[in-house]
Amino acid sequence: MKFLFLSDASSFHTKRWVNYFVDKGNECYLASLERGQGTKATEIFISPKTEVSFLKYIFALSEIKNLIQNINPDLVNAHFVPNYGLLGALSKRKPLVVSTWGSDILISPKKSPFHRLRAKYVLRFAYCRATATTRLRS
Numbered sequence: 001m002k003f004l005f006l007s008d009a010s011s012f013h014t015k016r017w018v019n020y021f022v023d024k025g026n027e028c029y030l031a032s033l034e035r036g037q038g039t040k041a042t043e044i045f046i047s048p049k050t051e052v053s054f055l056k057y058i059f060a061l062s063e064i065k066n067l068i069q070n071i072n073p074d075l076v077n078a079h080f081v082p083n084y085g086l087l088g089a090l091s092k093r094k095p096l097v098v099s100t101w102g103s104d105i106l107i108s109p110k111k112s113p114f115h116r117l118r119a120k121y122v123l124r125f126a127y128c129r130a131t132a133t134t135r136l137r138s
Contacts, residue, residue, distance in 0.1 A: 002027040007079035009036025057083045089125040098126035
């Protein structure tokens with residue numbers, strides 16, 4: 001299978017996750033706005049257009065859509081709901097798997113109504129693989 005991961009390449013969790021799928025014989029690409037420590041996947045660094053945390057992901061959307069079109073993955077796997085999960089959902093590419101890391105669904109949605117709506121939007125769009133057992137209440 002061909003996978004496109006959208007995730008923080010500097011994260012140890014991302015490295016382990018991506019390398020697992022490469023080691024299983026899959027063709028893997030990792031797109032990130034953060035420089036990584038090196039994975040076994042083809043890494044694509046997307047240079048942030050702004051330093052504003054939330055906006056840098058939104059501004060990367062057109063590049064992500066172009067990557068998806070060029071790579072044509074069998075599956076997009078976005079990690080962490082508020083940033084790469086949102087990018088994956090906004091790309092409108094199916095199938096999309098969103099891998100949650102805990103605080104993105106346990107803490108972030110409680111910060112404000114905006115955070116809650118964002119999490120609901122992402123999770124409703126995606127096939128979810130939750131690493132924490134929880135459900136966002138309406």
